[in-house]
Amino acid sequence: AQTVTQSQPEMSVQEAETVTLSCTYDTSESDYYLFWYKQPPSRQMILVIRQEAYKQQNATENRFSVNFQKAAKSFSLKISDSQLGDAAMYFCAYNAGNNRKLIWGLGTSLAVNP
Amino acid sequence: ETGVTQTPRHLVMGMTNKKSLKCEQHLGHNAMYWYKQSAKKPLELMFVYNFKEQTENNSVPSRFSPECPNSSHLFLHLHTLQPEDSALYLCASSQEGGGRGYGYTFGSGTRLTVV
Numbered sequence: 230a231q232t233v234t235q236s237q238p239e240m241s242v243q244e245a246e247t248v249t250l251s252c253t254y255d256t257s258e259s260d261y262y263l264f265w266y267k268q269p270p271s272r273q274m275i276l277v278i279r280q281e282a283y284k285q286q287n288a289t290e291n292r293f294s295v296n297f298q299k300a301a302k303s304f305s306l307k308i309s310d311s312q313l314g315d316a317a318m319y320f321c322a323y324n325a326g327n328n329r330k331l332i333w334g335l336g337t338s339l340a341v342n343p
Numbered sequence: 344e345t346g347v348t349q350t351p352r353h354l355v356m357g358m359t360n361k362k363s364l365k366c367e368q369h370l371g372h373n374a375m376y377w378y379k380q381s382a383k384k385p386l387e388l389m390f391v392y393n394f395k396e397q398t399e400n401n402s403v404p405s406r407f408s409p410e411c412p413n414s415s416h417l418f419l420h421l422h423t424l425q426p427e428d429s430a431l432y433l434c435a436s437s438q439e440g441g442g443r444g445y446g447y448t449f450g451s452g453t454r455l456t457v458v
Contacts, residue, residue, distance in 0.1 A: 272433075272451045273449055273450065273451040274433065274435075276446045276447075320386070324446075331388070331446075331447070332385075333385040335383070335384070
């Protein structure tokens with residue numbers, strides 16, 4: 230069965246510092262997509278970054294980047310120059326290429342300290 | 344107006360009440376979804392609609408009844424709920440029926456409390 234594991238229920242970072250959120254997944258598929266979503270107190274789930282499994286290059290979106298290790302089935306999110314507005318729940322999600330379902334992790338609550 | 348809009352934002356209902364949640368998207372997407380978000384659990388996909396047709400029902404109890412009159416609107420009709428149904432209900436939409444590759448666009452959810 231496909232699963233997504235986020236081993237850090239809570240994390241904290243100082244403003245302007247860098248933090249890395251961990252995500253591992255289990256799958257036997259070769260074609261799939263991985264996502265990081267952010268859910269701030271406003272509750273709206275916002276797509277932060279996506280990665281196609283067939284691409285070796287790590288995805289980046291401004292201050293957000295991923296470290297995608299396909300063999301290790303690891304997909305961590307790095308947030309650089311953390312800002313107060315980055316405080317939120319972060320969810321890792323997986324989607325097989327031939328399936329419409331997203332498999333979700335339990336989330337990591339990130340606090341940003343001023 | 345753009346994005347995915349959900350109403351109401353908060354809802355408190357008794358176990359014998361009937362209420363409805365509404366979701367509207369102005370993105371031109373053709374697929375819409377209901378998710379349930381409970382504490383300490385992964386998001387649970389409840390229903391999927393593709394071009395107004397229900398394509399997925401993940402063993403959701405019949406006290407939850409979805410309705411999709413067109414590709415832009417999605418409802419979740421609630422009746423005789425249980426306290427364990429209290430949760431955040433999220434609506435999402437996607438451009439393609441799978442949502443794969445491009446993820447979903449979510450609304451801000453309805454916080455439901457069943458008393």
